[in-house]
Amino acid sequence: MIGGGLAGLSSAVALAEAGIHVRLFEKRPHLGGRATSYTLPDGSEVDNCQHVTLGCCTNLADFYCRVGADKKIRSYGRLYFADKQGRRSTIKSSVLPPPLHMAPSFAAFCSLTIADKRSIARAMLAIARAGGHPSGVDGASMLDWLHRMGQTPAAIERFWRVVLVSALDEELARISARYGIDVFWKAFLGSRKGYCVGIPTVPLADLYDGCREAIVRRGGEVRLRTGVREIRVHHDQFAGAVLEDGSEASADACIAAVPHDVLQNLLPPEMTANNGPLEGLRHLKTSPITGVHLWFDRSVMTEPFLTLLDHTTQWIFNKSLLHAAGETNGCAEGPMEGAMTGSTADAAPASGQYLQLVISASYDLVPRSRQEIIDLCLRDLAGVLPATREAKLVKATVIKEVNATFSPEPGVDRWRPCQASPVQNLFFAGDWTSTGWPATMEGAVRSGYLAAEAVLAASGKPRKFLQPDLPCEGLSKFWARRRENRR
């Protein structure tokens, strides 16, 4: 296994469980890839960027359970929003059956007019009635589709853009309509719990403690600080991996679970050249995410997290409160309403607060200086969290991930290779491989499970790891079935 991100780890753990002797080579000193944390020179541990999962991410949930990380994820059933006027709204589930379960809180959403809400409801109904697959979306951008659906400018800006830019790390004009619609179907319309936000109660690197153990216990090996510099291919067969120290590792099969741009440099150049079997790798584009970490001398926020409308800052995470949330009930399902501002707010440290802000598709911030970005974010915070105006900023860090995720632009699927490569005994895993999902932790784990299935199938011992989606409920179940029957 080359690469110890979520794709490599999930694949390695699955294969080890199936009795395969796995050796994992990871270039960095820690596991987790993009979804990890590290220690700053002053000793504070920060996530590379806040990562959240959703209830519809069934394979990531399965992986967390396998490695004992599920108890370190807390699920939140309420989403908090704040607009430029400082007005707060909450979205949560009601007793109504899907896809109507969020309708009462949506009706009370104070940052949208009745005309905005009517247009959104019409588009949501079109998605639901088509079982998540409305016709005529192939090749269209999400923005094209929203215009076609007669969405008001405020509905686009204050609703669709807010959800999708964070979920898919791209602007609406560059998002494939199929990917955008899928987010709403899987998270908000198909089932009652698909939207529940899962947030780690520990630094991200602590989620992977059980991975190494799961591999080593079954006779495998995890080697950190061990980069691979070349994948050798001979007569269309995997012929070994050359490590950075010049030594060579051989194996019956190899899974390359590195980012797609790294893979291009490891493979023989003719494979990714024009008309080569993996030419598509060169066509995948990437988009940036900026994380801003702010430490205040006092408490400035009571919510666990907040989504901002009409601001540069898109999400604020109250890290002090989220990390004070403690262990959860493991794989227990459903929203944990107790984890809101009440009981866990009391558990937050009395003085000082650490917030993490996230800006996805942050193209405009890439050329800006660290100080400019901090000043911009502080201006955003002054409006929605008035306590920050008086508070002293003790420390701040900005982490720009310029190539954070691949861009889910229309037609992107034709560039994403499947897990079984054109080379015998060489397989691929990574959020960029063909999974049907965008670049997310769920997509990475799906790719890892699919790669493990491909390795086992090729060795004559087929086994399934991929988990089904959440079952559809209510009217959505009826519409999903009707679509299946028509196909």
Ligand SMILES: Cc1cc2nc3c(=O)[nH]c(=O)nc-3n(C[C@H](O)[C@H](O)[C@H](O)COP(=O)(O)OP(=O)(O)OC[C@H]3O[C@@H](n4cnc5c(N)ncnc54)[C@H](O)[C@@H]3O)c2cc1C
């Ligand atoms: C800032 C940011 C915020 C995000 N937020 C979210 C979120 O909230 N929710 C969500 O679901 N997803 C989020 N994502 C996306 C998510 O992090 C990724 O989709 C997922 O982690 C990708 O996993 P991966 O294993 O495919 O790739 P990576 O995590 O990139 O793993 C690849 C691994 O290969 C290693 N490697 C590279 N080169 C070599 C080499 N030559 N030899 C050996 N090892 C090598 C790397 O060090 C790395 O560990 C975010 C991503 C970023 C960057």
